[in-house]
Amino acid sequence: MKLAMCNELFGALDWPAVCRSIASHGYEGVEIAPFTFAPYVTAIGPKERREIKTVAEEAGLTITGLHWLLARTEGLHITSPDPAVRQRTAAYLIELVQFCRDLGGRVLVLGSPKQRSLLPGVAREAAMDYAAAVLAEAARAAAASGAVIALEPLTPAETDFICTAGEAMELIKRINSPGLRLHVDAKASTAESCPIGEVIAAYADYIAYVHVNDPNMLGPGMGDMDLTPLITALRTIGYDGWLSVEAFRTGPGGVEEIMAKSRAYLLNLISLVDE
DSSP states (O other), X not given: OEEEEESGGGTTOOHHHHHHHHHHTTOOEEEEOGGGTOXXXXXXXXXXXHHXXXXXXXXXXXXEEEOSTTTTOSSOXXXXXXXXXXHHHHHHHHXXXXXXXXXXXXXXXXXXXXXXXXXXXXXXXXXXXXXXXXXXXXXXXHHHHTXXXXXXXXXXXXXXXXXXXXHHHHHHHHHOOTXXXXXXXXXGGGGOSSXXXXXXXHTGGGEEEEXXXXXXXXXXXXXXXXXXXXXXXXXXXXXXXXXXXXXXXXXXXXXXHHHHHHXXXXXXXXXXXXX
């Protein structure tokens, strides 16, 4: 398993400095929140895309992909009853797929709780229909370009639509495309009704990407959550993809502390699991 770091925690720090910092802590990959470069990826031209990719490569980093896909956008919603809104959303997800591939990334983590939560008067069954129409179109584009949209279950504190891996799998199996797969998030797994190891075993063939963090919003190993069951289960199914550190706040030591403590915790845990 390889370690990556999400970039939005660095705030206004410029991209070359972000990449140098991540690489200096021994991470191999960087995951990008598109809003850190522009409110909409359609505003990021070919030259800037090449520069983003080149800067990461020169620092020795792989751009793993994107997350926070619809954050800070307006007029986009996956479960909207308005066909025009759904069409705009599908079209923008396709733009994100292209942006991701231009950067050399492969995985697009679809969380975006505000842009998928049920709107007034929309029942869950109708929302599933709406989401299926949007994601089927985007998944086709992803599969055609060699990318994957990884659907992320989130806790009920964040959204009321797709809060468990089982619910995500309903949609994934309905669309039945290699361009739509399952994302595992350590913090969000606390909403599952069964242990994370059982979730991973049940859906092993669909897992595309993993976020590691703690329910306290800091990095893995910086709170009370023991990630041993997660890492053990991933090893058991032969997962050899990315473990991407997604923290939502920093402590007194800032982002440098997040990177150092998270990496040390994960490497030690992987070593113990492998013994």
